Amino acid sequence: NYKISLADNYYDLIKSLKDRFGIDNILVDFVCDDKLFLSPPYDLVIYRMIHELVTNIFKHSKGEYSVIELEVKNNIIVLDVTNYGDYLENEHMLNTDSRGLKIIKRETDRFGGTFKINSFIDSDILIDKDILEDSIVNIKIEIPIKGEITYEHFINRWSWNV
Numbered sequence: 561n562y563k564i565s566l567a568d569n570y571y572d573l574i575k576s577l578k579d580r581f582g583i584d585n586i587l588v589d590f591v592c593d594d595k596l597f598l599s600p601p602y603d604l605v606i607y608r609m610i611h612e613l614v615t616n617i618f619k620h621s622k623g624e625y626s627v628i629e630l631e632v633k634n635n636i637i638v639l640d641v642t643n644y645g646d647y648l649e650n651e652h653m654l655n656t657d658s659r660g661l662k663i664i665k666r667e668t669d670r671f672g673g674t675f676k677i678n679s680f681i682d683s684d685i686l687i688d689k690d691i692l693e694d695s696i697v698n699i700k701i702e703i704p705i706k707g708e709i710t711y712e713h714f715i716n717r718w719s720w721n722v
Contacts, residue, residue, distance in 0.1 A: 566603055567592040570630065573607065574614050581618040588617060592630040602637060602705060605667055606630065612660040613641050613699060621646045621697075632705070637673075639701040647695040648679040664701065673703035 561569055571590050578588065598606060610628065617626050623645030631638050661677075668675040680696040 565594055565596070566598060567594050567596050567630075570607065570610055573610060574628070577611070577614045577618060581615075583618045585624055586617060586621060587625050588614065589625075589627045590630075591627065596630065596632065598632070598637065599705075602671075602703070605671070605703070606637060606639060609639060609664050609667065609701060612664055613639075616658070616660060617641075617643060623695075623697075635705045637701075637703040637705060639703075641699045643697045645695060646679075646697040648677075648697060668701055668703060671703045672706070673701060676700045 561572070564572075567590075570592060574588055574590055578586075610630075613628070621643045623643045625644045626646075627640075627642045627644075629638070629640040629642075665675045676699070678696075678698045678700075680698070
């Protein structure tokens with residue numbers, strides 16, 4: 561929706577996914593500058609990544625609280641998602657076995673970025689609920705903004721409309 565800010569578009573996406581899944585026991589905080597600007601195709605790529613990551617939260621997270629942070633630092637888009645009270649079932653998840661995470665990884669690679677998944681507790685050592693509440697799964701995506709990609713996207717889009 562080009563009538564509202566990009567941050568509001570991302571916020572509306574998160575809210576619509578929460579409504580779609582009917583999940584009321586997971587709180588998702590979205591932290592982003594209201595004046596964030598990402599040129600195409602970055603705006604849509606990040607939209608799709610947020611869609612997949614939030615879908616994963618509502619479908620798979622064992623926790624009840626997640627924070628999604630989005631910012632641009634030194635011409636690098638930083639998307640950082642932390643699920644509190646969550647943990648990875650096995651080491652294979654770190655290899656991005658999920659289809660959605662593979663798509664995010666592929667897109668991140670296509671733009672020359674980095675994609676990291678960290679779990680701060682191993683499910684094999686879960687002994688009691690207190691440990692579970694202190695566990696965290698973090699996904700951090702960094703994508704450098706390159707002017708030539710923006711120009712290429714603009715030219716390709718313009719040439720289709722001529």
